[in-house]
Amino acid sequence: MHGLEAKRRGALFFQRLFWLVLKGTISKMRIPLWLKIGWTLWLGVWMPYYWMQYGPQNFLYFCDIANLLIGLALWLESPLLFSWQATSVLLFQTLYTIDLVGRLTAGKHLIGGTEYMFSTAIPLFVRLLGLFHVVTPPVLLWGIWRLGYDRRGWIFASVTAWIVLPICFLWRPGFNVNWVRGPFYKEQHIVPPVIYLAAYMLALPLLVYLPTHRVLAFWDRSRDRE
Secondary structure (H helix, E strand, O other): HHHHHHHHHHHHHHHHHHHHHHHHHHOOOOOOHHHHHHHHHHHHHHHHHHHHOOHHHHHHHHHHHHHHHHHHHHHOOHHHHHHHHHHHHHHHHHHHHHHHHHHHHHHOOOOOOOHHHHHHHHHHHHHHHHHHHHHHHHHHHHHHHHHHOOHHHHHHHHHHHHHOOOOOOOOHHHOHHHHOOOOHHHHOOOOHHHHHHHHHHHHHHHHHHHHHHHHHHHHHHHHHHH
């Protein structure tokens, strides 16, 4: 009997200790636990549906990579991960949102790229999952506002592009993932494919990532002066 009582008290002690540690950990979190859990659950739904609908090559899209790394950034509370993905996809996701809203309100695609969201050939639920493109920009900006901006982000984004784009070019080229063979999912025939790829790999860091980096860095400095 004494042995059972000792075990019960020991178990109760460790249970209380666990909850004290957990409570202390949660209180120190700069990103709420509900958001971390919610994003993780969302990934658990989004990934299998996208895999079945679009195939594994779809996860090489920068927006899909961002979706996964945002989940990691939330749990690690990493300024670098948030900054990396913001410089990578913030501009494109914003343009995506503008085009989607334009189609919904004015009945026309102002930029292009969201036509698939209105294709009845794709199940409605899968198209609704695609609304993560609209959610990503505010989450990234909020993460940077909360944790700060890491100025190495655009460098990581550039290196990622230099790794991912050649893979997209060589693996399942017919899908034109990340537009490695031509913009808006249409293969270009103006210049040789390899020349287009090389120009694209230079243009992304210089014309997209670096300007986005400068805007985010300016915003971060402005917040520091307040």
